[in-house]
Amino acid sequence: MNDLYTIKVNCPHCGKAFETFKVRYRRSVPYKIDSDFCPYYKEGDSNPHFYYAKVCPDCGFAFTDEFSENFPLGTKELINAKITAGWRKKEFGQARDVEKAIESLKLAIYSATLKKEKHSVLGGLCLRLAWIYRTANRQESQEEEERFLKLALQEYEEAYLHSDFKGTSLSELNVLFLIGELSRRLGQFSKAISYFSKIAEHPRRYEEAKILDRARKQWKITAEQNREQREHDSKA
């Protein structure tokens, strides 16, 4: 457990201080990373995404470092009514198993929705939840993974449409890549190709050469999948 350490944070909703775990990145290195950046960790190593969402034990509000500081008018009252009023003091500050990680991310998705957080922030939460289902390998995993990949895709499309990723850790090319790759994973091949091609024509493509390279690779894979799909459909 020495890859975990405690940090103290203040709840942005009720203001109370509480402690929560964080993972030392240098101690926890994934042995594999998927094309949509989903990391895999060896048993015994902590997954930082399990601790991504901080949950206030007092009021139930869940948040991440990506949340903005301000609460739009009326959202505090809404959070009080929808979350805090029914909240029974619950602890998320210890080591989290898959269940706790899933619960914390779902609470953060709900909190972010009520708070009207940026689409890019919601997309990041849904994508992480999909990753946890993918790597958890449980019975309902595949269905739940797909459900949250779809939600992440919707949020990233909105984020791109409204440029609301500005001021976050994501660049426009990151968002375009995620839309392309999530579309591909969900079998929406023509959409995936159109987004990968946006990257290939983007004025900033050479400044973010790694993404350009990734996009080209995934574009090729998608074109192949698209061709196979068409052959399959024409035979049916």
Ligand SMILES: [Zn+2]
């Ligand atoms: Zn709180």
